[in-house]
Amino acid sequence: MITRNAVYTRIVKAVRASYPNCYYSGRNEPVPPSLPAVYAREIGYFQPPENVTLENDDEQYQSTFEVQVFSNLQAGAETEGYGIMNVVQGVMRELGYILDMLEPMPNADTAIFRLIGRWHRHIGGADELPPEQP
Numbered sequence: 001m002i003t004r005n006a007v008y009t010r011i012v013k014a015v016r017a018s019y020p021n022c023y024y025s026g027r028n029e030p031v032p033p034s035l036p037a038v039y040a041r042e043i044g045y046f047q048p049p050e051n052v053t054l055e056n057d058d059e060q061y062q063s064t065f066e067v068q069v070f071s072n073l074q075a076g077a078e079t080e081g082y083g084i085m086n087v088v089q090g091v092m093r094e095l096g097y098i099l100d101m102l103e104p105m106p107n108a109d110t111a112i113f114r115l116i117g118r119w120h121r122h123i124g125g126a127d128e129l130p131p132e133q134p
Contacts, residue, residue, distance in 0.1 A: 004042040039068040059125025069115045077113035097121040
């Protein structure tokens with residue numbers, strides 16, 4: 001079955017391969033200890049009512065992930081932020097997640113560029129992660 005930890009791990013591996021100095025967290029940290037930073041977590045996990053049987057034995061879930069990217073480059077923060085998010089988008093696409101929204105968001109510290117993306121996917125009990133891309 002596809003688990004939130006497996007999704008986190010795929011995101012971290014991919015981002016670190018392209019951005020080795022990027023800080024990563026699965027918890028919301030209003031001020032990351034270093035930048036650039038990626039914050040990812042599952043924000044929704046539920047059984048859609050239309051998929052529940054009378055025996056409540058059908059393992060089908062809707063999973064929603066939120067990823068936030070932070071960059072504070074003096075020149076190119078937006079470019080770096082979107083570059084990191086492109087890596088995340090590739091991972092989510094490979095895992096069958098559908099993009100719901102992607103937009104820059106105001107940050108308390110205006111010197112930091114902040115980008116937020118959200119993806120969702122329907123997961124069945126027998127679903128497996130696709131093999132990692134080389």
